[in-house]
Amino acid sequence: MVNIIMHGCNGHMGQVISKIVEEDASANMVGGIDIADAGLCKYPVFTSLDAVNVDADVIIDFSTAKAVDALLDFAVEKQIPVVLCTTGLSEEQLKKVDEASKKVAILKSANMSLGINTMFDLLEKATAVFAPAGYDIEIVERHHNQKLDAPSGTAVAIADVINDTMDKQYTYVYDRSTRREKRHKDEIGISAVRGGTIVGEHEVIFAGQDEVFELKHTAYSKAIFGKGAVEAAKYLKGKGAGHYDMREVVKQ
Numbered sequence: 001m002v003n004i005i006m007h008g009c010n011g012h013m014g015q016v017i018s019k020i021v022e023e024d025a026s027a028n029m030v031g032g033i034d035i036a037d038a039g040l041c042k043y044p045v046f047t048s049l050d051a052v053n054v055d056a057d058v059i060i061d062f063s064t065a066k067a068v069d070a071l072l073d074f075a076v077e078k079q080i081p082v083v084l085c086t087t088g089l090s091e092e093q094l095k096k097v098d099e100a101s102k103k104v105a106i107l108k109s110a111n112m113s114l115g116i117n118t119m120f121d122l123l124e125k126a127t128a129v130f131a132p133a134g135y136d137i138e139i140v141e142r143h144h145n146q147k148l149d150a151p152s153g154t155a156v157a158i159a160d161v162i163n164d165t166m167d168k169q170y171t172y173v174y175d176r177s178t179r180r181e182k183r184h185k186d187e188i189g190i191s192a193v194r195g196g197t198i199v200g201e202h203e204v205i206f207a208g209q210d211e212v213f214e215l216k217h218t219a220y221s222k223a224i225f226g227k228g229a230v231e232a233a234k235y236l237k238g239k240g241a242g243h244y245d246m247r248e249v250v251k252q
Helices: 012-022 065-078 091-101 114-130 153-165 223-236 246-251
Strands: 002-007 027-033 058-061 082-084 105-107 136-143 171-173 187-194 200-208 211-219 242-244
Touching: 002 012, 002 223, 012 027, 012 223, 027 223, 058 065, 058 223, 065 082, 065 091, 082 223, 091 105, 091 242, 105 223, 114 153, 114 200, 114 211, 114 223, 114 246, 136 153, 153 187, 153 200, 223 242, 223 246
Parallel strands: 002 027, 002 058, 058 082, 082 105, 105 242, 136 187, 171 187
Antiparallel strands: 136 200, 200 211
16 A cells, blocks of 8 residues: 655646545555645645645655745655656756655656556567668657647657667657658657647657558546556655656556
8 A cells, every 4th residue: 555645636637646546445645735725635635845744655746846846855854755747847956856866766757657658668679670670760749739849748758769779869850841852761750740639649650661560659638647646656655765767667
């Protein structure tokens, strides 16, 4: 059994995770932290870190960037591991995460989905087979029309996995509309599609002579990130100081 504190418990993901934990016999939500007790939670809600008076094995954080600094200080002081899911951290904050991980266990990944992180492992195997054989590699990602960044962080992480698997370095090409030339062998094309309410799709294409191999992951709701966070919390329980990621969770 892992006892969890939910940092950002009133938010959408905080509520999603609370529901997942409620239905999970191997996890228990012992408390939440947010700016107010909105009456949404079945467990004690603390409006400040100083007020927390429950024992926990892990903190799951889905809050805001401005709340992360104080949380890291709290986690180090209380020696409670953190599953850090908040995005948009500054370079200074990322350095603080690294420093905190030298004193307490912190798990932070570009994507919390179990499926995406399993895809990363499969991608290493596929790259080791198809890249040396000269297959062209393309990544296509699709998201809703409200997403601000393109390509997605996950698409770039996919490209990084491919590069890290190979000795040589591929060039990332995001837009071929300004180029009047044949596709180079040593490049990875990354295309972004924005439309409707698509939660998230990531497809990797290995295209060779008379053969195409594809890996694809589709997210139908953001609940997959909550499920991943809960599994990460189980993994992080009892871990010593260090910087962990979701790929370790799916490999356990």
